Amino acid sequence: MRMLRGAVVLLAVLVVAIPATAEELARWDDPTGDDTGDGDYTYPLNEVFGDGGEADLLSFSIEKENGSLIFEFKIRNLVDPWNVGNRLTMVVVAIDTDEGGDLELRRNANARLAEPSEYQIFAAGEIVEVIDAAAERVDIGASVETDLAAGTIRICVPINGIDGAAADWRFTPAVGLQDDYGAGGLGDFREVKKVAEEWRGGGGDDLAIDCNLYDIIVPEPRKILGIFGARKRSQEEILSDCSLETGQLVTLPALALE
Ligand SMILES: [Ca+2]
Ligand SMILES: [Ca+2]
Ligand SMILES: [Ca+2]
Numbered sequence: 451m452r453m454l455r456g457a458v459v460l461l462a463v464l465v466v467a468i469p470a471t472a473e474e475l476a477r478w479d480d481p482t483g484d485d486t487g488d489g490d491y492t493y494p495l496n497e498v499f500g501d502g503g504e505a506d507l508l509s510f511s512i513e514k515e516n517g518s519l520i521f522e523f524k525i526r527n528l529v530d531p532w533n534v535g536n537r538l539t540m541v542v543v544a545i546d547t548d549e550g551g552d553l554e555l556r557r558n559a560n561a562r563l564a565e566p567s568e569y570q571i572f573a574a575g576e577i578v579e580v581i582d583a584a585a586e587r588v589d590i591g592a593s594v595e596t597d598l599a600a601g602t603i604r605i606c607v608p609i610n611g612i613d614g615a616a617a618d619w620r621f622t623p624a625v626g627l628q629d630d631y632g633a634g635g636l637g638d639f640r641e642v643k644k645v646a647e648e649w650r651g652g653g654g655d656d657l658a659i660d661c662n663l664y665d666i667i668v669p670e671p672r673k674i675l676g677i678f679g680a681r682k683r684s685q686e687e688i689l690s691d692c693s694l695e696t697g698q699l700v701t702l703p704a705l706a707l708e
Contacts, residue, residue: 472520476707477511478667482526485625485664488690491653492646494627503527504538505664508601510623512707515606519615521571523603523625528596535575536596540628540639541603545569546620546704547613551583555624555702558638560661560692565620565704569612573605574628577636580607620704625665627651639663659692661700669705 485491485506493499506526513520523541530536544555544567551566568583571592578594581587590611595604609615629649630637639662646652654660668688671680683703692700 472513472515475512475514475519476705477509478669478705479509480507480665480667482506482508484685485526486686487642487651487653487661487664489653489686491642491651491664494640494649494651495646496648498529498531498538499627500527500529504529505625505627507541507623507625507665507667510543510667510705512621514609514615517609519607519609519612521605521607521621521623523605523623525601525603525625528598528601528603530598534634536598536603537575537630538627539603539625540572540574540637541605541623541625542570542572543605543624544622544702544704545571545612546622547616552581552585554585554699555622556581556585558629558641558662559624559626560639560658560699561624561663562699562701563622563704564701565622567622571605571607572636573603574630574636578605579636617707620706622702622704623667624663624702626663655694657694659694659697659699661689661692663689663702666702667705669703672706 493502503526508524508526511522521543525539528536544563546565547568551568553562553566555561570581572579573594578592580590580592592607627640628637629640642651642654642662644656668685671682689700
Protein backbone atom coordinates (compact mmCIF):
# COMPACT_ATOMS: atom_id res chain seq x y z
CA MET A 451 0.00 0.00 0.00
CA ARG A 452 2.78 2.37 0.97
CA MET A 453 4.64 1.54 -2.23
CA LEU A 454 1.48 2.19 -4.25
CA ARG A 455 0.99 5.52 -2.50
CA GLY A 456 4.62 6.37 -3.23
CA ALA A 457 4.13 5.54 -6.90
CA VAL A 458 1.03 7.72 -7.07
CA VAL A 459 2.92 10.62 -5.48
CA LEU A 460 5.84 10.11 -7.87
CA LEU A 461 3.44 10.04 -10.82
CA ALA A 462 1.77 13.24 -9.60
CA VAL A 463 5.18 14.92 -9.29
CA LEU A 464 6.10 13.79 -12.80
CA VAL A 465 2.85 15.14 -14.23
CA VAL A 466 3.38 18.47 -12.52
CA ALA A 467 7.05 18.57 -13.51
CA ILE A 468 6.43 18.15 -17.26
CA PRO A 469 6.36 21.71 -18.57
CA ALA A 470 4.05 22.91 -21.32
CA THR A 471 6.26 22.53 -24.37
CA ALA A 472 4.37 24.73 -26.86
CA GLU A 473 6.10 28.06 -27.20
CA GLU A 474 4.32 30.86 -29.02
CA LEU A 475 6.82 32.53 -31.34
CA ALA A 476 4.49 35.15 -32.73
CA ARG A 477 0.83 36.06 -32.95
CA TRP A 478 -1.08 38.47 -35.14
CA ASP A 479 -4.67 39.48 -34.46
CA ASP A 480 -6.87 40.44 -37.37
CA PRO A 481 -10.06 42.52 -37.42
CA THR A 482 -13.46 40.83 -37.36
CA GLY A 483 -15.57 41.38 -40.47
CA ASP A 484 -12.81 42.34 -42.93
CA ASP A 485 -13.43 39.14 -44.93
CA THR A 486 -14.24 41.34 -47.89
CA GLY A 487 -11.04 40.99 -49.94
CA ASP A 488 -10.58 44.24 -51.84
CA GLY A 489 -13.34 45.81 -49.75
CA ASP A 490 -16.54 44.50 -51.28
CA TYR A 491 -16.16 40.75 -51.69
CA THR A 492 -19.26 38.82 -50.76
CA TYR A 493 -19.91 35.14 -50.13
CA PRO A 494 -21.57 32.80 -52.63
CA LEU A 495 -25.34 32.68 -52.43
CA ASN A 496 -25.87 29.02 -51.51
CA GLU A 497 -27.38 28.62 -48.05
CA VAL A 498 -24.38 26.65 -46.72
CA PHE A 499 -22.49 29.93 -46.49
CA GLY A 500 -25.18 31.27 -44.15
CA ASP A 501 -24.25 34.65 -42.74
CA GLY A 502 -20.64 34.29 -43.91
CA GLY A 503 -17.49 34.47 -41.83
CA GLU A 504 -16.05 31.20 -43.20
CA ALA A 505 -13.11 33.17 -44.61
CA ASP A 506 -12.75 35.70 -41.78
CA LEU A 507 -9.37 35.28 -40.13
CA LEU A 508 -9.37 36.43 -36.50
CA SER A 509 -5.79 35.56 -35.63
CA PHE A 510 -2.72 33.75 -36.93
CA SER A 511 -0.04 32.41 -34.64
CA ILE A 512 3.16 30.43 -34.93
CA GLU A 513 4.11 28.06 -32.15
CA LYS A 514 7.08 25.78 -31.65
CA GLU A 515 6.43 22.41 -30.05
CA ASN A 516 8.51 19.21 -29.88
CA GLY A 517 10.49 19.88 -33.05
CA SER A 518 7.50 21.14 -35.01
CA LEU A 519 6.16 24.51 -36.06
CA ILE A 520 2.42 24.92 -35.56
CA PHE A 521 0.52 27.48 -37.60
CA GLU A 522 -2.84 28.27 -36.06
CA PHE A 523 -5.56 30.04 -38.01
CA LYS A 524 -8.57 31.17 -35.98
CA ILE A 525 -11.62 31.60 -38.20
CA ARG A 526 -14.83 33.44 -37.25
CA ASN A 527 -17.19 30.78 -38.59
CA LEU A 528 -15.86 27.27 -39.27
CA VAL A 529 -18.77 25.12 -40.38
CA ASP A 530 -19.57 21.57 -41.43
CA PRO A 531 -22.75 21.79 -43.51
CA TRP A 532 -22.48 18.29 -44.99
CA ASN A 533 -21.20 16.43 -41.88
CA VAL A 534 -17.88 15.69 -43.59
CA GLY A 535 -15.78 18.26 -41.73
CA ASN A 536 -14.82 21.75 -42.85
CA ARG A 537 -15.10 21.90 -46.63
CA LEU A 538 -15.77 25.63 -47.07
CA THR A 539 -12.71 27.32 -45.59
CA MET A 540 -9.23 27.03 -47.11
CA VAL A 541 -6.12 28.45 -45.49
CA VAL A 542 -2.57 28.77 -46.72
CA VAL A 543 0.74 29.87 -45.29
CA ALA A 544 3.61 30.52 -47.68
CA ILE A 545 7.04 30.30 -46.08
CA ASP A 546 10.08 32.11 -47.38
CA THR A 547 13.23 30.43 -46.07
CA ASP A 548 15.83 31.30 -48.71
CA GLU A 549 16.78 33.41 -51.74
CA GLY A 550 14.56 32.97 -54.78
CA GLY A 551 11.45 30.83 -54.65
CA ASP A 552 7.92 30.75 -56.03
CA LEU A 553 6.64 34.22 -56.90
CA GLU A 554 3.02 33.17 -57.06
CA LEU A 555 0.63 31.88 -54.44
CA ARG A 556 -0.92 28.77 -56.03
CA ARG A 557 -4.28 27.02 -56.12
CA ASN A 558 -6.17 29.83 -57.83
CA ALA A 559 -5.29 32.43 -55.20
CA ASN A 560 -4.45 34.89 -58.00
CA ALA A 561 -1.78 36.60 -55.95
CA ARG A 562 1.95 37.19 -55.99
CA LEU A 563 4.22 36.97 -52.97
CA ALA A 564 6.38 39.90 -51.87
CA GLU A 565 8.69 37.27 -50.38
CA PRO A 566 8.88 34.31 -52.82
CA SER A 567 8.22 31.03 -51.05
CA GLU A 568 10.14 27.78 -50.67
CA TYR A 569 7.02 26.15 -49.22
CA GLN A 570 3.29 26.74 -49.53
CA ILE A 571 1.10 24.82 -47.11
CA PHE A 572 -2.61 24.56 -47.92
CA ALA A 573 -5.27 23.08 -45.66
CA ALA A 574 -9.02 22.49 -45.69
CA GLY A 575 -10.97 19.97 -43.69
CA GLU A 576 -8.60 17.23 -42.61
CA ILE A 577 -6.37 17.57 -45.67
CA VAL A 578 -3.05 19.39 -45.83
CA GLU A 579 -0.79 19.66 -48.87
CA VAL A 580 2.63 21.21 -49.29
CA ILE A 581 4.34 22.42 -52.45
CA ASP A 582 7.93 23.50 -52.87
CA ALA A 583 9.55 26.45 -54.68
CA ALA A 584 8.89 24.76 -58.03
CA ALA A 585 5.21 24.29 -57.10
CA GLU A 586 5.80 20.53 -56.92
CA ARG A 587 4.02 18.60 -54.22
CA VAL A 588 6.33 17.44 -51.42
CA ASP A 589 5.75 15.26 -48.38
CA ILE A 590 7.31 16.91 -45.35
CA GLY A 591 5.11 15.16 -42.79
CA ALA A 592 2.69 18.04 -42.25
CA SER A 593 -0.62 17.37 -40.51
CA VAL A 594 -3.72 19.40 -39.72
CA GLU A 595 -6.16 19.48 -36.82
CA THR A 596 -9.45 21.30 -37.18
CA ASP A 597 -11.58 22.25 -34.18
CA LEU A 598 -14.93 23.49 -35.46
CA ALA A 599 -16.15 24.61 -32.03
CA ALA A 600 -12.99 26.60 -31.32
CA GLY A 601 -12.81 27.83 -34.92
CA THR A 602 -9.19 26.77 -35.23
CA ILE A 603 -7.18 25.12 -37.99
CA ARG A 604 -3.79 24.03 -36.66
CA ILE A 605 -1.15 22.91 -39.15
CA CYS A 606 1.80 21.02 -37.69
CA VAL A 607 5.05 20.93 -39.69
CA PRO A 608 8.18 19.06 -38.56
CA ILE A 609 10.94 21.66 -38.49
CA ASN A 610 13.48 19.27 -40.03
CA GLY A 611 11.09 18.86 -43.00
CA ILE A 612 11.68 22.49 -43.90
CA ASP A 613 15.40 22.78 -43.26
CA GLY A 614 15.35 24.13 -39.74
CA ALA A 615 13.57 27.21 -38.37
CA ALA A 616 15.35 30.49 -38.67
CA ALA A 617 14.38 33.81 -37.14
CA ASP A 618 14.60 35.69 -40.44
CA TRP A 619 12.07 33.58 -42.33
CA ARG A 620 8.95 35.28 -43.68
CA PHE A 621 5.39 33.98 -43.50
CA THR A 622 2.41 34.87 -45.69
CA PRO A 623 -0.90 33.53 -44.35
CA ALA A 624 -4.14 33.96 -46.29
CA VAL A 625 -7.73 32.69 -46.15
CA GLY A 626 -10.33 32.05 -48.81
CA LEU A 627 -13.11 29.62 -49.62
CA GLN A 628 -12.37 26.14 -50.91
CA ASP A 629 -13.76 24.71 -54.13
CA ASP A 630 -13.06 20.97 -54.25
CA TYR A 631 -15.05 20.63 -57.49
CA GLY A 632 -17.15 18.01 -55.71
CA ALA A 633 -14.21 15.59 -55.67
CA GLY A 634 -13.67 15.62 -51.90
CA GLY A 635 -9.90 16.14 -52.10
CA LEU A 636 -8.05 19.38 -51.47
CA GLY A 637 -9.30 21.84 -54.06
CA ASP A 638 -8.52 25.42 -55.04
CA PHE A 639 -9.52 28.83 -53.77
CA ARG A 640 -13.10 29.34 -54.88
CA GLU A 641 -13.44 31.86 -57.69
CA VAL A 642 -14.71 35.36 -56.87
CA LYS A 643 -16.71 36.83 -59.76
CA LYS A 644 -18.04 40.30 -60.41
CA VAL A 645 -21.53 39.31 -59.32
CA ALA A 646 -22.06 36.57 -56.73
CA GLU A 647 -23.53 33.27 -57.91
CA GLU A 648 -24.72 30.22 -56.03
CA TRP A 649 -21.17 28.87 -55.70
CA ARG A 650 -19.11 31.96 -56.60
CA GLY A 651 -18.36 34.97 -54.45
CA GLY A 652 -19.02 38.51 -55.70
CA GLY A 653 -17.16 41.82 -55.74
CA GLY A 654 -14.28 40.82 -58.01
CA ASP A 655 -13.95 40.55 -61.78
CA ASP A 656 -14.77 37.90 -64.35
CA LEU A 657 -11.27 37.70 -65.89
CA ALA A 658 -9.22 35.77 -63.31
CA ILE A 659 -7.04 38.78 -62.50
CA ASP A 660 -8.62 39.64 -59.18
CA CYS A 661 -7.45 37.89 -56.06
CA ASN A 662 -9.60 35.03 -54.76
CA LEU A 663 -8.56 35.57 -51.13
CA TYR A 664 -11.01 37.07 -48.66
CA ASP A 665 -8.70 37.88 -45.77
CA ILE A 666 -5.01 38.50 -45.15
CA ILE A 667 -2.96 40.00 -42.35
CA VAL A 668 -1.41 43.37 -43.03
CA PRO A 669 1.91 43.67 -41.20
CA GLU A 670 2.94 46.85 -39.43
CA PRO A 671 5.47 48.79 -41.51
CA ARG A 672 9.03 47.89 -40.56
CA LYS A 673 10.84 50.40 -38.38
CA ILE A 674 14.09 51.89 -39.59
CA LEU A 675 16.17 53.49 -36.82
CA GLY A 676 13.11 53.32 -34.58
CA ILE A 677 10.89 55.16 -37.04
CA PHE A 678 8.18 53.62 -39.18
CA GLY A 679 9.63 53.64 -42.70
CA ALA A 680 6.37 53.67 -44.58
CA ARG A 681 2.65 54.26 -44.11
CA LYS A 682 0.69 51.11 -43.37
CA ARG A 683 -1.29 50.10 -46.44
CA SER A 684 -4.82 48.87 -45.92
CA GLN A 685 -5.98 45.38 -46.83
CA GLU A 686 -8.31 46.95 -49.39
CA GLU A 687 -5.41 48.75 -51.09
CA ILE A 688 -3.30 45.60 -51.18
CA LEU A 689 -6.06 43.30 -52.43
CA SER A 690 -7.32 45.72 -55.09
CA ASP A 691 -3.88 46.53 -56.50
CA CYS A 692 -4.14 44.42 -59.65
CA SER A 693 -4.40 45.52 -63.25
CA LEU A 694 -6.71 44.27 -65.98
CA GLU A 695 -4.54 46.10 -68.56
CA THR A 696 -1.21 44.54 -67.63
CA GLY A 697 -2.47 41.31 -66.03
CA GLN A 698 -0.58 42.17 -62.88
CA LEU A 699 -1.80 40.27 -59.83
CA VAL A 700 -1.99 41.67 -56.30
CA THR A 701 1.14 41.26 -54.17
CA LEU A 702 0.78 39.92 -50.64
CA PRO A 703 3.04 41.27 -47.90
CA ALA A 704 4.84 38.82 -45.61
CA LEU A 705 5.05 38.66 -41.82
CA ALA A 706 8.34 38.64 -39.94
CA LEU A 707 8.83 37.01 -36.54
CA GLU A 708 10.40 40.18 -35.16
CA1 LIG B 1 -10.37 39.17 -40.37
CA1 LIG C 1 12.39 32.63 -50.95
CA1 LIG D 1 -7.39 41.03 -42.47
